[in-house]
Amino acid sequence: MNQKTGNLTLDYLDADLAGTFKSTAGIGSADDKQVDALAAELNENGYVILESIISKEQLDTYREEIMPHLTRTGRNNFEGDKTQRVYGVPGKIYAADPMIAHPLVMAVLDRVMRPNFLLSQGQGINILPGEVAQPIHHDDAFYHWPRPRPHLGAATIWAIDAFTEDNGATVVYPGSHKWGPGAPPADAKVVKAVMPEGSCVLFLGTTWHGGGGNETDKPRLAFTAQYCEPWCRTQENYFLAVPKEMVKSRDEAMQRLLGYSVHPPFIGMVNGMHPKRCLQDD
Numbered sequence: 513m514n515q516k517t518g519n520l521t522l523d524y525l526d527a528d529l530a531g532t533f534k535s536t537a538g539i540g541s542a543d544d545k546q547v548d549a550l551a552a553e554l555n556e557n558g559y560v561i562l563e564s565i566i567s568k569e570q571l572d573t574y575r576e577e578i579m580p581h582l583t584r585t586g587r588n589n590f591e592g593d594k595t596q597r598v599y600g601v602p603g604k605i606y607a608a609d610p611m612i613a614h615p616l617v618m619a620v621l622d623r624v625m626r627p628n629f630l631l632s633q634g635q636g637i638n639i640l641p642g643e644v645a646q647p648i649h650h651d652d653a654f655y656h657w658p659r660p661r662p663h664l665g666a667a668t669i670w671a672i673d674a675f676t677e678d679n680g681a682t683v684v685y686p687g688s689h690k691w692g693p694g695a696p697p698a699d700a701k702v703v704k705a706v707m708p709e710g711s712c713v714l715f716l717g718t719t720w721h722g723g724g725g726n727e728t729d730k731p732r733l734a735f736t737a738q739y740c741e742p743w744c745r746t747q748e749n750y751f752l753a754v755p756k757e758m759v760k761s762r763d764e765a766m767q768r769l770l771g772y773s774v775h776p777p778f779i780g781m782v783n784g785m786h787p788k789r790c791l792q793d794d
Contacts, residue, residue: 536764537627537773542619550616551623558689558719562617563711566610571672571710574607575733578636581605585640592723594643601634601735602770603754606762608634611670612737613765617714621666624716625741631769632665632740633747637723639680639732645725648683648696651738652717654747660692665717665740672733674709680726681706682713688720696720742775760791767791 553560581604582596591597601608611617612634621629652664675681682705685696696702704724705713715721717740726732740746750770759770767773772787774780782790 536768537629538622542616547616547619547623550620554620554624554714554716557686559684559686559705559713559715559721560620561705561707561711561713564708565614565616565712566670566710568710570607570610574605574611574735575672577605577607578733578735582636582638589644590647590649592639592643592646594640594726595646595723596636596638596640596731598636599633600748600753601636602631602750602766603758606758608636608735608737609762609766611668611712611735613763613769614668614712617668617712618765620714621739624663625666625739626743626775628742628768628773628775629739630742630744630746630771630773631737631748631750632744633736633738635736635738637669637734637736639723639726639734641726641729641731643680643723643726645683646723648685648720648722650688650718650720652740655744658693659718660690661718663689663716663718664744665738666714667717667736667738668712668714669705670712670735670737671707671709672735673731675705675707675711675732675734676728677704677706678727679730680724680732683722683724684713684715685720689716689718691718691720739769742773743779746771756791 550560581598586592586595586597612631651667655664669682683702684705685700685702688696754770759767771780772791774786780787
């Protein structure tokens with residue numbers, strides 16, 4: 513017998529009720545043993561580094577497409593007075609898609625988040641010489657749910673340029689995803705996500721971290737993709753930020769991440785139907 517909540521069974525609440533557009537969550541290809549090991553490390557430490565998983569050609573394409581959009585520095589010390597940022601990247605370029613929907617990242621997130629998780633933010637970041645360290649934080653703090661608690665999201669920060677000890681490599685506090693309220697203690701262990709270009713650091717939304725200071729004479733280019741549970745509100749509104757024609761030309765994984773998906777039984781519907789119907793020609 514099914515458990516009931518009100519007039520709905522729990523089976524119903526988890527059911528994929530779509531007819532034409534069945535969920536494609538969790539069907540990506542990746543080595544199960546590798547994914548299991550990475551997910552275990554992520555759950556234990558709050559972060560994991562995935563080294564050299566996109567090609568130089570993809571990095572070069574991203575660099576070429578994003579640089580014209582990096583025209584302004586931050587408006588406060590969190591964004592960075594000497595850090596260039598561009599928001600809404602999926603609505604401006606396609607070159608970040610291989611990072612946003614990377615098969616290995618997707619497979620690991622499938623282990624630690626609900627099916628049909630969403631892209632919450634896609635942002636280009638260029639830390640210029642002389643930038644100071646960013647205030648440390650955890651990414652899902654804007655969801656007002658007291659710690660300690662489960663993570664409500666996760667994020668990747670991709671090294672377009674290699675992350676080094678002194679050019680602004682992201683600093684991460686291992687195990688901080690399990691901490692209660694309050695900032696990290698002064699003696700807390702901290703590591704720098706030093707990694708070659710084409711790598712990313714993947715961390716949970718409850719993990720404390722921050723951008724490092726850039727003490728070199730060269731900028732440090734990166735891209736970050738943040739994800740959230742499918743029942744949480746995203747930071748960026750991609751229904752407005754990404755033109756429908758750009759959504760139509762994307763693959764299934766990107767369409768799903770941009771919100772053209774349903775969290776059972778019906779979160780994300782449009783007029784009682786799957787939002788992908790809105791992508792069909794009139």
